[in-house]
Amino acid sequence: MLFPTIRFAIFYCLVLPASWLTMPRALRWRLFMVAASFVFYAGWDWRYTFLLAGSIVGNQVFAIGIHRRAHDEGARRSWTIAAVAANLGVLGWYKYAGFLSESAGGLFSDLGIGWQPPIPDVVLPVGISFFTFQALSYVLDVSRRKIHPAPLLDFAVYLSFFPHLVAGPIVRAAEFLPQLHGRRDPRSVQTSLGLWLIAGGLVKKVVVATYLADRIVDPLFAVPAEHGGVEALVGVYAYAIQIYADFSGYTDMAIGLALLLGFRFPQNFDAPYTAVSLQDFWRRWHMTLSRWLRDYLYIGLGGNRGGRRRTYRNLMLTMVLGGLWHGAAWTFVVWGALHGGGLAVERWFGERRARRRGDPASGEAPDLAPGAPVTDPAPAAPGPGYGTVLVGAPPRAATTPAPAAVVHDVRRGRWLRRLATFHLVCLGWVFFRAESIDDALEVLGRIAGGQSITALNPVVVLVVVAMLASQFVSSGTVSRVRDIYSSWSLPAQVAALAAVVVVVDALGPEGIVPFIYFQF
Amino acid sequence: MTIIDGPQRAPRPLVAPSRRAPAPGEQSAAAETIDTVDTAEPFETDYTDDTVEPFESVDLDTIRWADDEPALGFTSAGRAIGTILAAFALASLLCADSLVLAAERQPFGTTRDVALAVARPLRSASHAVGLHLPRLWLAELTGNAELPTSSAGEDLDVPSATVATATTVEPTKPAPGPTATTGTTLPPTTTTTLPPRRTPTAEDPLRVVMFGDSLMGHMALGFQRHVTSEPRVHVYTEYHVGTGLARPDVLDWPAYLNQILPGFNPEVVYLAFGGNDDQDMQAADGSRIPYGTPEWHTEYTRRVALVMDVAAQNDRTVVWINIPAVNRERLNQAKDVMNAIAREQAALRPRVVYLDLYAVLSPDGVFHEYLPAPDGTPIRVREGDGVHVSIPGGELVAPSLLAAIATEWNLVAPPAPAPAPP
Numbered sequence: 001m002l003f004p005t006i007r008f009a010i011f012y013c014l015v016l017p018a019s020w021l022t023m024p025r026a027l028r029w030r031l032f033m034v035a036a037s038f039v040f041y042a043g044w045d046w047r048y049t050f051l052l053a054g055s056i057v058g059n060q061v062f063a064i065g066i067h068r069r070a071h072d073e074g075a076r077r078s079w080t081i082a083a084v085a086a087n088l089g090v091l092g093w094y095k096y097a098g099f100l101s102e103s104a105g106g107l108f109s110d111l112g113i114g115w116q117p118p119i120p121d122v123v124l125p126v127g128i129s130f131f132t133f134q135a136l137s138y139v140l141d142v143s144r145r146k147i148h149p150a151p152l153l154d155f156a157v158y159l160s161f162f163p164h165l166v167a168g169p170i171v172r173a174a175e176f177l178p179q180l181h182g183r184r185d186p187r188s189v190q191t192s193l194g195l196w197l198i199a200g201g202l203v204k205k206v207v208v209a210t211y212l213a214d215r216i217v218d219p220l221f222a223v224p225a226e227h228g229g230v231e232a233l234v235g236v237y238a239y240a241i242q243i244y245a246d247f248s249g250y251t252d253m254a255i256g257l258a259l260l261l262g263f264r265f266p267q268n269f270d271a272p273y274t275a276v277s278l279q280d281f282w283r284r285w286h287m288t289l290s291r292w293l294r295d296y297l298y299i300g301l302g303g304n305r306g307g308r309r310r311t312y313r314n315l316m317l318t319m320v321l322g323g324l325w326h327g328a329a330w331t332f333v334v335w336g337a338l339h340g341g342g343l344a345v346e347r348w349f350g351e352r353r354a355r356r357r358g359d360p361a362s363g364e365a366p367d368l369a370p371g372a373p374v375t376d377p378a379p380a381a382p383g384p385g386y387g388t389v390l391v392g393a394p395p396r397a398a399t400t401p402a403p404a405a406v407v408h409d410v411r412r413g414r415w416l417r418r419l420a421t422f423h424l425v426c427l428g429w430v431f432f433r434a435e436s437i438d439d440a441l442e443v444l445g446r447i448a449g450g451q452s453i454t455a456l457n458p459v460v461v462l463v464v465v466a467m468l469a470s471q472f473v474s475s476g477t478v479s480r481v482r483d484i485y486s487s488w489s490l491p492a493q494v495a496a497l498a499a500v501v502v503v504v505d506a507l508g509p510e511g512i513v514p515f516i517y518f519q520f
Numbered sequence: 521m522t523i524i525d526g527p528q529r530a531p532r533p534l535v536a537p538s539r540r541a542p543a544p545g546e547q548s549a550a551a552e553t554i555d556t557v558d559t560a561e562p563f564e565t566d567y568t569d570d571t572v573e574p575f576e577s578v579d580l581d582t583i584r585w586a587d588d589e590p591a592l593g594f595t596s597a598g599r600a601i602g603t604i605l606a607a608f609a610l611a612s613l614l615c616a617d618s619l620v621l622a623a624e625r626q627p628f629g630t631t632r633d634v635a636l637a638v639a640r641p642l643r644s645a646s647h648a649v650g651l652h653l654p655r656l657w658l659a660e661l662t663g664n665a666e667l668p669t670s671s672a673g674e675d676l677d678v679p680s681a682t683v684a685t686a687t688t689v690e691p692t693k694p695a696p697g698p699t700a701t702t703g704t705t706l707p708p709t710t711t712t713t714l715p716p717r718r719t720p721t722a723e724d725p726l727r728v729v730m731f732g733d734s735l736m737g738h739m740a741l742g743f744q745r746h747v748t749s750e751p752r753v754h755v756y757t758e759y760h761v762g763t764g765l766a767r768p769d770v771l772d773w774p775a776y777l778n779q780i781l782p783g784f785n786p787e788v789v790y791l792a793f794g795g796n797d798d799q800d801m802q803a804a805d806g807s808r809i810p811y812g813t814p815e816w817h818t819e820y821t822r823r824v825a826l827v828m829d830v831a832a833q834n835d836r837t838v839v840w841i842n843i844p845a846v847n848r849e850r851l852n853q854a855k856d857v858m859n860a861i862a863r864e865q866a867a868l869r870p871r872v873v874y875l876d877l878y879a880v881l882s883p884d885g886v887f888h889e890y891l892p893a894p895d896g897t898p899i900r901v902r903e904g905d906g907v908h909v910s911i912p913g914g915e916l917v918a919p920s921l922l923a924a925i926a927t928e929w930n931l932v933a934p935p936a937p938a939p940a941p942p
């Protein structure tokens with residue numbers, strides 16, 4: 001079941017009141033929510049509910065197994081390795097079995113062995129990456145002694161909770177499970193924010209992403225040779241917006257749906273194209289995945305503990321593996337290497353600057369101390385539509401006003417960095433979207449060649465510019481708009497919400513366009 | 521679950537919705553209270569402190585909740601439910617036409633009947649008071665108007681393109697394995713004598729259009745890429761997901777093609793249908809025609825013949841692309857029947873070419889997601905759904921598509937060099 005469908009709308013209209021009605025009885029609510037989530041997942045293919053159930057039971061067994069071996073580090077480690085292997089094994093089976101089987105057949109053929117390994121009759125289960133990553137975070141956090149195992153039913157609610165089941169955000173056990181202990185307060189639901197996120201997500205996902213895909217992105221990457229240089233450049237910008245609108249739109253809906261059920265999710269996107277560096281970009285793009293990669297892959301590889309070279313290596317490995325997770329293709333390797341290399345270069349420059357200033361610590365990201373703000377602390381930093389104020393973030397210290405010329409230079413420098421970062425990210429998106437390296441190079445070649453405009457659609461340009469500009473709208477402005485909506489009467493709020501649905505229905509595509517990240 | 525206590529950090533809230541709507545001046549208070557669970561990691565402190573680079577802090581205290589922004593708009597759950605349900609009801613009236621369309625698109629059965637029983641009265645009510653007009657106006661304004669539909673296929677007055685002879689084209693790649701899985705038993709046929717075609721040039725290229733259901737999608741893209749270097753061919757492609765010949769109530773393809781083809785004035789029409797046609801159909805009298813029955817076979821044959829005749833008008837060449845082996849059991853069986861029907865009907869029409877993709881995509885008669893490229897490296901020729909051709913698969917197929925018309929349309933030889941300037 002996908003969010004932007006009539007079927008899901010009916011499902012949610014039934015689940016929302018039922019959830020609040022069963023809330024006073026903890027056990028009943030848990031059973032209801034697990035059942036509802038399984039119905040949601042069965043809406044795609046009921047057979048794969050067994051896979052989800054297997055993941056719940058299997059990971060709970062691993063978590064308890066690890067926890068019970070508190071004093072036997074060797075056994076604890078073995079259980080952890082088994083858990084990781086089992087999870088990645090299942091994920092790898094569904095994602096790469098066909099590729100490996102055919103490749104093995106080709107290898108056997110080259111060796112003169114006329115045997116083709118059977119090609120598994122598998123379809124990649126929707127959302128398998130997301131719930132596998134969540135399950136891994138649970139087991140690894142138990143292994144790292146950050147949490148104790150939860151009761152099976154709680155864990156089942158956590159892993160199968162339908163708002164985040166198929167496309168994230170990747171919510172950690174430590175973020176979700178405590179919310180099960182305190183009963184959600186039916187007198188205080190963030191209705192306005194929830195509806196805002198759902199409506200905005202619908203428009204981004206169904207209207208903006210689909211429009212750009214149909215009008216320029218798909219045709220460009222299908223036949224790059226038929227597009228002029230300017231058109232190709234706009235097409236690449238459009239893909240940057242498309243993938244953002246598609247992905248952030250879906251996770252916005254997930255966050256909004258959960259809010260109305262009384263649950264909080266972590267923020268997943270924070271105006272990523274306002275980033276002033278790649279490091280900043282990864283703090284703003286798919287934030288729940290990037291911290292997952294950091295905590296369970298980058299740190300697992302050793303993080304920055306083995307010296308400078310090892311740090312660079314780990315950065316590169318993390319991003320390349322992150323790229324390969326999207327699929328067994330060289331395009332994803334290049335995308336990952338581009339980001340890994342970029343992060344390493346940024347770090348090297350940061351350290352060099354720090355050494356020149358004689359401050360070895362300043363190259364080590366001083367803004368990353370616990371409790372410190374993780375957004376760019378520079379003044380007048382643009383905010384996203386929501387969520388830039390951090391829990392526990394200290395107020396910004398008052399500083400002595402800088403001379404106007406210095407402020408001007410700093411601002412200009414920030415815009416140059418922002419522009420460079422955006423284009424570097426776009427360069428990565430070309431490889432991410434293209435079917436092959438040759439295709440990516442052809443798209444880039446069209447841009448570099450500077451061929452004339454062939455058939456540039458002004459509406460496409462307008463949408464791209466508007467979506468980019470929207471990232472620079474301050475969170476305060478967005479909050480004020482939302483507050484105006486909140487102050488409306490119920491009929492006005494209902495009418496506004498229904499109007500959004502009409503716009504989405506009238507401007508959206510025929511049928512259901514799958515979410516880009518379902519394939520991952 | 522228990523979050524392990526840590527001695528070094530002050531407790532912090534993990535769950536923070538306030539118990540009441542905050543006043544404008546006290547929003548920050550809304551982000552406090554309720555659970556106070558310490559999330560410190562006593563066993564991990566040094567480790568995490570040392571390895572947080574290059575991303576943000578690992579500490580749970582710095583989680584950026586999506587709803588951290590203080591705002592108005594806290595309501596009771598009842599109000600939230602009321603808003604959602606009322607908005608859903610109003611949107612159902614405003615979008616009643618879409619609801620009926622979505623209901624009609626369901627496979628025949630109880631679900632569809634129930635959906636229609638709900639959606640049709642809504643549409644009547646919506647039309648009675650004009651609530652459907654805003655959506656209609658918006659859709660027409662943006663060119664997103666609906667496509668033609670009919671319950672059992674519009675009865676078109678189209679001349680039959682049949683004669684007693686036929687044209688059958690085998691793919692360019694020789695088939696090393698059996699192709700009998702297509703279910704066809706027709707003997708090889710011969711080409712009838714037809715008037716010769718013109719020779720396209722870069723100045724006056726061959727006008728080619730490609731239509732179909734989602735099966736056509738990546739095949740059309742692959743073909744477009746293939747003919748990028750062929751200036752003598754100009755291609756227009758259009759496919760509609762979730763359509764086919766079984767469900768004219770979703771999109772009446774013969775009527776649609778009859779309506780739009782004159783505007784393109786094409787010389788060659790490629791067609792690909794069948795990906796969604798392994799289902800019941802509806803007869804003109806409204807009765808159901810169950811899939812797999814002789815009646816279904818007769819009706820599907822009629823529809824295939826009709827769409828071929830529509831496409832073949834004005835002496836156009838029609839290339840019917842068959843359905844290769846798929847990785848879905850029911851459709852894989854159904855496609856044998858549908859391929860056989862298409863092959864039979866093509867054999868009756870001299871300008872209709874039946875193109876068999878088995879030799880390219882299923883050289884040994886079975887489904888392959890990956891196939892070796894000419895250099896031996898495996899390429900993914902089919903999508904993960906086990907049905908659709910991937911873009912590389914479309915590129916693999918493209919030479920066969922072009923070869924199907926190359927001889928007839930004098931495209932085998934390279935284009936004549938441009939005359940030298942005087």
